[in-house]
Amino acid sequence: xxxxxxxxxxxxxxxxxxxxxxxxxxxxxxxxxxxxxxxxxxxxxxxxxxxxxxxxxxxxxxxxxxxxxxxxxxxxxxxxxxxxxxxxxxxxxxxxxxxxxxxxxxxxxx
Amino acid sequence: xxxxxxxxxxxxxxxxxxxxxxxxxxxxxxxxxxxxxxxxxxxxxxxxxxxxxxxxxxxxxxxxxxxxxxxxxxxxxxxxxxxxxxxxxxxxxxxxxxxxxxxxxxxxxxxxxxxxxxx
Numbered sequence: 001x002x003x004x005x006x007x008x009x010x011x012x013x014x015x016x017x018x019x020x021x022x023x024x025x026x027x028x029x030x031x032x033x034x035x036x037x038x039x040x041x042x043x044x045x046x047x048x049x050x051x052x053x054x055x056x057x058x059x060x061x062x063x064x065x066x067x068x069x070x071x072x073x074x075x076x077x078x079x080x081x082x083x084x085x086x087x088x089x090x091x092x093x094x095x096x097x098x099x100x101x102x103x104x105x106x107x108x109x110x
Numbered sequence: 111x112x113x114x115x116x117x118x119x120x121x122x123x124x125x126x127x128x129x130x131x132x133x134x135x136x137x138x139x140x141x142x143x144x145x146x147x148x149x150x151x152x153x154x155x156x157x158x159x160x161x162x163x164x165x166x167x168x169x170x171x172x173x174x175x176x177x178x179x180x181x182x183x184x185x186x187x188x189x190x191x192x193x194x195x196x197x198x199x200x201x202x203x204x205x206x207x208x209x210x211x212x213x214x215x216x217x218x219x220x221x222x223x224x225x226x227x228x229x
Contacts (some may be wrong), residue, residue: 003156034214038216045220046205051217052213057217071139091157099172101155102157
């Protein structure tokens with residue numbers, strides 16, 4: 001059960017859009033539409049941003065969206081804002097009541 | 111209001127035992143699985159395992175199986191993560207997280223417990 005693969009860092013200017021990829025295998029991301037994304041600001045607990053690939057919890061901005069193709073899921077943030085600067089983690093259900101996280105991506109808003 | 115409140119920071123020596131806790135409130139504790147997630151200093155999140163508080167059934171990531179024990183006391187709505195013999199490499203922040211009732215994601219998180227293991 002290896003960690004999902006995310007880019008270590010991405011960056012964008014305010015107002016721009018960025019996409020963070022999350023690559024797994026046919027045993028996790030590819031098998032289930034059960035990818036979730038979490039935002040973590042320094043010193044804070046993670047916060048759910050996207051679940052079941054593309055659904056947004058109540059209270060999360062519609063600037064955040066998710067998608068999946070094959071073994072790769074993606075998180076897109078449009079209209080970047082300074083407060084979006086944080087670490088982002090994908091997570092996939094891997095069957096048999098097991099979960100796996102991605103290595104995390106640091107988003108810098110230039 | 112749903113809350114997961116974790117026990118405070120711990121400083122331990124290698125070889126010592128430790129149990130940290132996660133108390134749920136504002137919801138039916140036995141209706142939601144609790145997972146534990148490790149975050150080593152400057153590193154990413156790692157799913158460690160989970161417990162169903164209704165029957166204390168557990169699953170562990172292969173990476174953590176045999177190294178930690180997850181338990182729960184439903185009478186006091188509290189889940190636990192314990193070590194019998196700590197190592198320096200156990201130094202990390204540990205989060206508990208609640209699995210959504212019928213979903214496969216974590217909707218509420220504890221504030222984290224920092225465990226420092228140093229001689």
